[in-house]
Amino acid sequence: MPVFVPDPAIPGADDLAACRAAIRAGSKSFFAASMLLPPAVRMSAYGLYAFCRLSDDAVDEAGGNHAASLARLERRLSAAVAGRPADHPADRALAEVIARHAIPEALPRALLEGFAWDIEGRRYDTLSELAAYAARVAGTVGAMMTLVMGVRDADALARACDLGVAMQFTNIARDVGEDARAGRLYLPRSWLDAAGIDPDAFLADPGLSPGLRRVVADLLVAAEGLYARAEPGIAALPLGCRPAIRAAGTIYAEIGRAVEANGLDSVTRRARVSGARKARLLARAVLPAGRTAGLSAPPLTETAFLVEAVRHHPVPASRRLLPWWDVSGQVVRVLDLIEVLEERDAFRRSAPS
Template sequence: MPVFVPDPSAASPSDWAACRATIRAGSKSFFAASMLLPPKVRVSAYGLYAFCRLSDDAVDAAGGNRGASLARLERRLTAALAGRPADHPADRALAEVLARHTIPEALPRALLEGFAWDLEGRRYDTLSDLAAYAARVAGTVGAMMTLVMGVRDADALARACDLGVAMQLTNIARDVGEDARAGRLYLPRNWLDAAGIDPGAFLADPRLSPGLQRVVADLLTAAAELYARAEPGIAALPLGCRPAIRAAGTIYAEIGRAVEVNGLDSVTRRARVSGAHKARLLARAVLPASRAPGLSAPPLPETAFLVEAVLHHPVLASRRLPPWWNVSGQVVRVLDLIEVLEERDAFRRSAPS
């Protein structure tokens, strides 16, 4: 009787578990929203996030050896695309996700290009320039997630990219002080000029000012417009995937509102959304929503290349694994059940007898 030998480059149950641990530790907001995804989609989302997190961390830790760090990431991506991933859970998971969902190379390459812009310390003169950066580091993720959910429609992809860019603009508005103290400044230079803020002086001594508050407010307005543009795209997704994506957008939009509640002070304060409030937003995301108009709006000029990359990428028939070997969804279900049982046991042990 022939013996089946698993491909050592294939992602294992322990690899998917490691990816899940990465998103749980790295982003409470994304982890919370991901729990609303169908199990098979959730597993692939973990794989995508793990590689994005690994790449982001590698860039942050590059220090003076930035070129070498990026080159290593490029080589790892090339290997994953070729089906020969590096010996790391995130690489094996990424290789499987890229192949399983026929994700064009241009999308993860654009993501690394955005990280390269970070390493260069690139500044952005206009909101359009900033949107081009956001398209790479976040719009790419929105597009890849849309493919993971089995949707390749141009309009749905455009709206997913809108959502990714909106989230990135929210991140930037929230992290102005933190970024400045790390030597990074993403706010559009022409907005800073209009507010009377010298970029060099601000980086040397980040301080809140009325001018900076106006810039942060304008950035949140731009993000709000993109959240509204993205909303019609949710109805174009599979029914089971809609609550998670709605939850992710809602939670991030709420971060923007928390910045406003903080008096638009992103220098000395960090906006947060409490766990209880996130739970309420997650519960609300499960409720059916009315279909919003605007699905067919053209993509942003800065994200159009991502949509085109998908439309021009041939979709080949996927090689299906035997049902008994495709255990990713079951693994996540078991992990979730174990987590619930462990928490229940811990509660019982701590309860007075």
């Protein structure tokens, strides 16, 4: 499979330090898992995540002028793609990452499209429509991270998109009450109808019911199926990158199990995975990959456009990722990091990674 990676001497150290700080503040899980990545890949991941977080926050904090905020983000993305980024660490880092890893503009553009759907208050009648949304806000991140890791193989990209969609489904299942109180409802309308739940009435007064528990359970089942589909893709990644991606997937899957342990109550309770449990999952992430059968399964219909965008994008001369051998040492550092983060940082909602 074609892989490439830039010179590990990455410029823009100050910008990347700012991106790293933003990630540490915004997502403990992503930050901890990222420490399992080889350094050069980790730095690019910071730049990529920082722009995703910046975009998400800009839309959330725009008050009533969401459309104007989104338009500014689109202009900033165009400038970054053109190599003339705005004077902000996340923009400069994004421009560097896009050029360095030959990321098609269609991928971050699709991410902004997903944010536009949020601004519109779009609802989703079917699971397929919800998957189309998840493809944009999370599948795009999976695809871009795969490129950052130096892999452009279509099968590996399809599995990365599966993982992104699975993680977004888990997010939605966990945040039903929180989203409803913010005026958002992502659960498929056809499922709500079958459960006897009126969407408008639920948004007006979010409450737990047996029907809602069934809907949340069904969404977690869909997520589990996608985690299983994604698993063979881990073995298609460079050896040094596999622990971080396996850690991210297993931690998010564990969030789904925490929802189940809460009695499928995502309205009055918020599922959390303890630091000790995350530490155990991260320790397991260094084990060899599981099954590899299923790597060549076709992409989801809803994510196929992302795979095609990469397939048709010009690729620089192929170069292999540098070897990364100190896996056990990195895990020890990550476990120490989790201990510190659990003690010092307040919980905050994480974005799809």
